[in-house]
Amino acid sequence: MSFPGFAWKIIQISRTSHSVQEMELSTVKDAFDRVAKKQKLSYSKSQEVIDQVGHEIEQALTKIQSVDDTSSPIDLKSFLAELKLKLSAIGTQNQLEGSQKELNSNVSKYLKLLEKVFNPDISKAYRNVDFDCHILNQIIANHFYRQGLFDLGDCLINEAGEPEASVLKSQFLEMYQILEAVKVKNLEPALNWVAANHEKLKQDASYLELKLHRFQFVEILQTRGRADALDYARTHLAPFASIHLDEIQKLMGSLLWAGKLEISPYAELLIPTHWDKLAEELTQQFCSLLGQSYQSPLTVAISAGVEGLPTLLKLANVMAAKKQEWQAMKQLPVPLELGREFQFHSIFVCPVSREQGSEENPPMLMPCLHVLCKQSIMKLSKSSTRTFKCPYCPAEASVAQCRQLYF
Secondary structure (H helix, E strand, C coil): CCCHHHHHHHHHHHHHHHHHHHHHHHHHHHHHHHHHHHHEEEEEHHHHHHHHHHHHHHHHHHHHHHCCCCCCCHHHHHHHHHHHHHHHHHHHHHHHHHHHHHHHHHHHHHHHHHHHHHHCCHHHHCCCCCCCCHHHHHHHHHHHHHHHCHHHHHHHHHCCCCCHCCCCCCHHHHHHHHHHHHHHCCCCHHHHHHHHHHHHHHCCCCHHHHHHHHHHHHHHHHHHHHHHHHHHHHHHHHHCCCCHHHHHHHHHHHHHHHHHHHCCHHHHHHHHHHHHHHHHHHHHHHHHHHCCCCCCCCHHHHHHHHHHHHHHHHHHHHHHHCCCCCCCCCCCCCCCCCCHHHCCCCEECCCCCCCCCCCCCCCCCCCCCCEEHHHHHHHHCCCCCEEEECCCCEEEECHHHCCCCCC
16 A cells, blocks of 8 residues: 555544544443443342341341240240241342342453443554753653642653742742632732732733722622721722722622612622632632643643544554554654644645645645645646746736745
8 A cells, every 4th residue: 555545544543533422432331331230230139138137137036025934935046047038038148149240240341341432552643753851851850849739840851850849839839828728718919929020910900909908899899898898999999990990889889788689680790600700710810920820731741642632643553564663753644633622833834735744744835825835836836936826816927926824
């Protein structure tokens, strides 16, 4: 098979991999549901048998206790013999064994299905890439700091001998101190931080400072009353009135409902999820001013890798069958379809070839302002000196007149 034909086969596999994954996951889910159902039935059956045994024992005890000691001696053997017969009739062991066998059978089938569907050997999708150990250590350490695992981050940089990796520790430590305070509705650390970074936040067109003062205003109104809230508004909210007048007027209206804000038209100000959103925005702004992404780069890389892993494994299997060298390829012959959450910059897809632009096949701007990939332009021109007609307008151009675009 030629390489184009091989690449096309890989693309076909890629296109079907998503639907195959959905089918596999659906099969796993159905098997899990069967196991869960059997487990519930087994539990119910066991409980039913236990209740039957308990009932017979209680009845036997009641009979024994009801016998008058003065009239005749108690024949315990007869009571116990009768109880034994009743317990034998229940068939406790057989009933428990039957339900348990069905459960074990379904669990065994489920485990075999998991082994079949989930390939534990992911090393086939690995390529020998030279990593900069220092950068990798910094990424991992900063991930721990970003998650608030400061002791773990310190342990890593000490054992790896990477003291420079702790540069961001103090900043993330400050961020977590602010967030911990926000959890208990203490906004003072956050307000101090936005005051210290007022100009930077203003350049980013951030409304975080106003939001924090709004939250503080509502807290004061709820805990200290109308007069203190009004004083706070005059000092801290007045500077925002020229731009955010509607927001300020809304807060002023809430003053009329002091002490009963939860049953007022302004009850929306007390929704608890607002605090979660505030903490999220604080984190975003804090990371932005540090020049860091909101999400941990390590988390994003691992999540993207996990999502693309099934396609890579299928690609590796096909290449191995065709004796193609996986390690020698500079570019995958098949695109990895990741979710929109992994799209961080613009991409270009050639309208002629339907291929995504790359370093080897970059987007080119023609004089008519239409854009095609370089390979499409070369095919249309058939020569670096020959002019060709744009496929989307009557204009003509030459390869020399086309300019590479950078995204």
